[in-house]
Amino acid sequence: MTDIYTKAKRSEIMSRVKSRGTEPEEKVAELLRQLKCKFRRNVKSLPGEPDFIVQPAKLAIFIHGCFWHGHTNCKRAKLPKTNKSFWKEKIDTNKKRDRKVIRELRKQRWHIMTVWQCRLRNPERVKKRLERILRCSNYGMSC
Secondary structure, X not given: OOOOOOXXXXXXXXXXOOOOOOHHHHHHHHHHHHOOOOOXXXXXXXXXXXXXEEOOOOEEEEEEOOOOOOOOOOHHHOOOOOOHHHHHHHHHHHHHHHHHHHXXXXXXXXXXXXXXXXXXXXXXXXXXXXXXXXXXXXXXXXX
């Protein structure tokens, strides 16, 4: 089945999809501030350009949109009915790239945390997970 929009209209729609400064990213930034963690955003020198890093804990945090990164068993990750093969290939490529980036970061001894968009409906749970990960690092909670 073909797209219901022209190529120009589809391009315009897709250009509005933000990759930085999204609402989920801002929620995680607020949680890190509540935990009094110093963090950096979008560190280009690291594989995959993590959304956040907490340097002392050597923690890289990725914020994943459920649709764009194919969150398993999540209703937000459902593929569109039109152009299904394109979207399946696109999402599969994203997932493959995510796995490669995680492997590269782990080789550099980074801890990885992926925060799914849908999980931020319960930010307190995400905050507890962050606390647990930071506590388990050798740096405790003094980020």
